[in-house]
Amino acid sequence: MLRITCQQASRLLSQRMEAPLGAGMRLRLRLHLFVCDACTRVARQFAAIRLAMQTLRERD
Amino acid sequence: MSDVLTQAYERRASFAGRSSLRTWLTAILKNRIVDLLRKQWREQPLEPVGDDGDEQDFDRLFGANGHYLDTPLDSGNPAELAQQEAFLTAVQRCVEKLPKRIGQLFVLREVFGSDTDELCKDLQITPSNVWVQLYRARMMLRACLEQVGFGRTAAG
Ligand SMILES: [Zn+2]
Numbered sequence: 001m002l003r004i005t006c007q008q009a010s011r012l013l014s015q016r017m018e019a020p021l022g023a024g025m026r027l028r029l030r031l032h033l034f035v036c037d038a039c040t041r042v043a044r045q046f047a048a049i050r051l052a053m054q055t056l057r058e059r060d
Numbered sequence: 061m062s063d064v065l066t067q068a069y070e071r072r073a074s075f076a077g078r079s080s081l082r083t084w085l086t087a088i089l090k091n092r093i094v095d096l097l098r099k100q101w102r103e104q105p106l107e108p109v110g111d112d113g114d115e116q117d118f119d120r121l122f123g124a125n126g127h128y129l130d131t132p133l134d135s136g137n138p139a140e141l142a143q144q145e146a147f148l149t150a151v152q153r154c155v156e157k158l159p160k161r162i163g164q165l166f167v168l169r170e171v172f173g174s175d176t177d178e179l180c181k182d183l184q185i186t187p188s189n190v191w192v193q194l195y196r197a198r199m200m201l202r203a204c205l206e207q208v209g210f211g212r213t214a215a216g
Pocket of ligand 1: 040
């Protein structure tokens with residue numbers, strides 16, 4: 001079963017920021033992002049949050 | 061966020077001078093904070109969650125088919141957004157609103173750069189627990205940030 005829900009995809013989007021996903025999960029997530037605008041946006045939101053924390057961290 | 065982290069963050073911001081000095085001071089600060097949190101977390105451990113987390117977690121955001129009910133906002137280019145003052149202020153404000161433990165974990169991860177191994181060792185929790193808590197933190201932050209347009213509006 002390659003299809004995953006947005007809920008599962010969102011969990012994987014966060015998890016891959018912590019550790020590499022296994023090949024199977026990586027493929028499922030990739031297929032999901034290919035067809036899902038919502039999760040593509042969530043991926044960008046998560047990235048923006050991490051980068052913003054980085055900007056704050058590097059500030060004097 | 062806890063007082064410890066808020067104070068640490070403010071003090072950290074006042075460290076002027078060479079970055080090597082700042083890095084060194086940050087390392088010391090990180091160790092002291094980890095020591096403090098380690099004691100706190102040992103006395104009052106986090107409620108354990110299963111490997112799949114709480115299935116009800118954020119359920120209300122998703123329809124019966126598991127898709128988002130409200131389409132997430134388009135936040136644009138993450139790198140550009142991360143340089144905008146209004147967005148940075150909003151992020152800080154939203155991090156401060158996180159539940160205490162989740163906020164501590166998130167700050168250790170994103171400000172002090174602790175990875176999963178360190179977080180597990182320092183706070184005596186499992187990797188899946190770390191990931192579930194960080195997922196919660198990120199989902200709460202994105203909900204909080206969407207309230208101010210996720211950087212795409214002047215509001216903030
Ligand atoms: Zn999706």
